[in-house]
Amino acid sequence: MARKISMKQAINEALDQEMARDPSVIMMGEDIVGGAGGDGERDAWGGVLGVTKGLYAKHGDRLLDTPLSESAYIGAAIGAACCGMRPVAELMFVDFMGVCFDQIYNQAAKFRYMFGGKAETPVVIRAMCGAGFRAAAQHSQMLTPLFTHIPGLKVVCPSTPYDTKGLLVQSIRDNDPVIFLEHKNLYGFEGEVPEALYAIPFGEANVVREGKGATIVTYGLMVHRALDAAAALAKDGVECEVIDLRTLSPIDMDTVLESVEKTGHLVCVDEANPRCSIACDVSAQVAQQAFGALKGPIEMVTAPHTPVPFTPVLEDLYIPSAAQIAAAVKRSRAGGRH
Amino acid sequence: MAGNPFPQSKEQLLQAYRTMRTIREFEERLHIDFGRGDIPGFVHLYAGEEAAGTGIMMHLGDGDRIASTHRGHGHCIAKGVDVVAMMKEIYGRKGGACEGKGGSMHIADLDKGMMGANGILGAGAPLACGAALAARFRGKGEVAISFVGDGASNQGTFLESLNLAAVWNLPAIFVVENNGYAESTSRDYGVAVDSYVDRAAGFGLPGVTVDGTDFFAVHEAAGEIIARARKGGGPALLECKMVRFHGHFEGDAQTYRAPGENEHNREHNDCLKKFSAAVSSAGVLTADELKAIDHEVLGLIERAVTEAKAAPQPTAADLLTDVYVKY
Numbered sequence: 001m002a003r004k005i006s007m008k009q010a011i012n013e014a015l016d017q018e019m020a021r022d023p024s025v026i027m028m029g030e031d032i033v034g035g036a037g038g039d040g041e042r043d044a045w046g047g048v049l050g051v052t053k054g055l056y057a058k059h060g061d062r063l064l065d066t067p068l069s070e071s072a073y074i075g076a077a078i079g080a081a082c083c084g085m086r087p088v089a090e091l092m093f094v095d096f097m098g099v100c101f102d103q104i105y106n107q108a109a110k111f112r113y114m115f116g117g118k119a120e121t122p123v124v125i126r127a128m129c130g131a132g133f134r135a136a137a138q139h140s141q142m143l144t145p146l147f148t149h150i151p152g153l154k155v156v157c158p159s160t161p162y163d164t165k166g167l168l169v170q171s172i173r174d175n176d177p178v179i180f181l182e183h184k185n186l187y188g189f190e191g192e193v194p195e196a197l198y199a200i201p202f203g204e205a206n207v208v209r210e211g212k213g214a215t216i217v218t219y220g221l222m223v224h225r226a227l228d229a230a231a232a233l234a235k236d237g238v239e240c241e242v243i244d245l246r247t248l249s250p251i252d253m254d255t256v257l258e259s260v261e262k263t264g265h266l267v268c269v270d271e272a273n274p275r276c277s278i279a280c281d282v283s284a285q286v287a288q289q290a291f292g293a294l295k296g297p298i299e300m301v302t303a304p305h306t307p308v309p310f311t312p313v314l315e316d317l318y319i320p321s322a323a324q325i326a327a328a329v330k331r332s333r334a335g336g337r338h
Numbered sequence: 339m340a341g342n343p344f345p346q347s348k349e350q351l352l353q354a355y356r357t358m359r360t361i362r363e364f365e366e367r368l369h370i371d372f373g374r375g376d377i378p379g380f381v382h383l384y385a386g387e388e389a390a391g392t393g394i395m396m397h398l399g400d401g402d403r404i405a406s407t408h409r410g411h412g413h414c415i416a417k418g419v420d421v422v423a424m425m426k427e428i429y430g431r432k433g434g435a436c437e438g439k440g441g442s443m444h445i446a447d448l449d450k451g452m453m454g455a456n457g458i459l460g461a462g463a464p465l466a467c468g469a470a471l472a473a474r475f476r477g478k479g480e481v482a483i484s485f486v487g488d489g490a491s492n493q494g495t496f497l498e499s500l501n502l503a504a505v506w507n508l509p510a511i512f513v514v515e516n517n518g519y520a521e522s523t524s525r526d527y528g529v530a531v532d533s534y535v536d537r538a539a540g541f542g543l544p545g546v547t548v549d550g551t552d553f554f555a556v557h558e559a560a561g562e563i564i565a566r567a568r569k570g571g572g573p574a575l576l577e578c579k580m581v582r583f584h585g586h587f588e589g590d591a592q593t594y595r596a597p598g599e600n601e602h603n604r605e606h607n608d609c610l611k612k613f614s615a616a617v618s619s620a621g622v623l624t625a626d627e628l629k630a631i632d633h634e635v636l637g638l639i640e641r642a643v644t645e646a647k648a649a650p651q652p653t654a655a656d657l658l659t660d661v662y663v664k665y
Binding site: 026064067069071073074075076077079080081082083087102103106107111114115116117118120151152154174175176203250 | 403405434435436437438439440444446447448453454456457458461463464465466467468469471472473475476482494495498499501502505506659660661662663664665
C-alpha cells in the first residue's frame, strides 16, 4: 500500500527492507548509528540528518560507525564488496569524495575491467549532494559529472521519494559499484511510496510531464524547477516535455532523442557546474544524433562556473531557477528556424 | 640423515624452496625479456624479497585474502596464482590472468584470495580492511593481509587503515616490505621513526620486525600473528627488512645506490642462498633435491614464456567488454 512519506523516510525504508531481505547487506559510515563508545544512547544520531535512525535497533552490528577516515572506510566497503558482502557506505556529503576518490575511481570502478571481467564489486556509496542548504562551497556541490565520466561506475540521482526507494533497492541489488546521490533539499519532500519492496531499473528516464513545445532534460532537485518552469510556460500556451534522467550512468538517451524528435527544442538543466557537465553531455549527444530534428539552438541552464557561495542572496542566484529555465525555452523557440 | 631441526616439515621446506625459486626465476626471466623489448609497460620485480611473501603466504588458504602492491608478482605466485596465466598477462595476451587487460600492476585471482596487485601505493590497505571485515562476518577464522613497501607506509590510506583495523579489531595484518627504497628515495629520508614497531604502537597495534631475507624468521613471526588474528586477537603489523635486487622498475639505472650495493646484496643478503645453506647444512634437504626443484622451475618458466608468446592477442571486441557486470 502506498503512503505519503518523505525522501528521507524512503531511503530509511529501502535500507531497512533490503537489510532484512539479504544478510550480506551491511552499512558503514560516520555517525550512521551515532553514539558509538559514548555513555548515552547508541543510536543517538542515525546519520548526520537522521536518515538511518532506527536501523541499528533492527540490524545491530551490521551497521558500523566509522572513524573519520573516508579513505579507509570507503575502501573497506569496496574490499568487503569483493569478498561477498553488499556494503552500503554513507559518505555524508559528496564533497568529501575528494578525500577517498582513489578508492572509488581507481579501485572499485576498474576492478572488473583490470581483472579481465572476473571481479564483481556490489558496493553502494550514498552521499548528500546539492546546494540550497547555506552549507557553503565544501558541503553543497553536485559533482555528478565527475562520477559519470568514470567507466565502471553507475550514477543515480533521484528526484522523488518513489524513485528514491526503487532506485536505492536496485543500487543495493546491482552487481556494479553505484554512486547514489541524495539531494539534501529533497529530504523533506513527500510523495506516494508503496510499502512493498520494488526496484526501478537503471537507464530508464521518466517523462514527468508531456508536451510538444520543447524538451527539458534534467535530474535531481532541478526536476522540480523544470516542472515549475513548464507550468509557467503552459500559461503562455507552450507545453514542455520534462524528462527526469534518474540515472546518469547508464543514461537513457533514447527517451531524450525520441522527445527531441517530437519537440524540436532541447533545454538541458543541470545543478552542476557547466563545463563538462551532464547538460553538456546530453546536448552533445543530441547534436550528434538528432541534429536534423532541432528547430532551434540547444540551451543549457546550469550553475555558474564558480564554487557554491555561502550567503543566501548569492546562493539563491547560483542555483538555476524556474525563471531561467523558462527563459531558455523561450530563447530556443525564438532563436531557430521554423 | 640427521633429524629435522626446523619447525617446518620437510614437505613445507620443499614447498617454500619451490615457491621462492619460482618467484626468483620468474622475475629474472622478466628482467631479460623486458630488456629485449618483449614486454610492454611498467614491470617492478620482487627478486630478492621472496622469503617475505613466501613465509607469510604459507600460512594462508584460498579463503584468506591479500591486497598486494605494484611489486606483486611474488605475492601472486606465493598465493597460488597460475604462473602461466601470470606470464600471459604480463605479455598482454588472451588467457592471461586478467585477459591482458590488467598487466603486471593489476594481476588478480579472486578465487585464490589474491585481490590484485595495485598501481596506487597504499591503496590495498583499506581493501584488506574490507576483506577482513567480510571474513569476520563469515566467521570462519579467515584473515586478510595488506602489503605495502616502506614508501607506501607513508600513505594516508595505510595509516588510516591501521587505525580502522585497530578500532574494529579486524583480522587484518599489515606487512611492511621495507627494501630500503621508496622508488629511488631512501627509506630513512622518508620515514621519521626508526622502527615500524613504534609506528604500529602509535595506532594501538602490536608490531614485529624481522629479517625479511630469513625465511624462517618471517614464517615464524607471520605464523604467530596470523594465528592470533584468526582467533579474534585483532590486527598486527609485520615489518620485513629486505633487499630489492633490481631497480624500482625495469629500466631504472639505480644510480641512487652505493657502488657495489647490488653485488653485496646478491652475495650476502640473498634469501635463497641463506635458505639453501640452512637446509643443506642441517641435512634436511639435499643438494640434489634442491637442484631437482631448480630444474623443474626453469622448465615451468620456459613453458610459461613459450605459451605467453604463442597466446593470441586480444581483439578489438575485447576493448569494450568487462566494464560492467550489466549496463
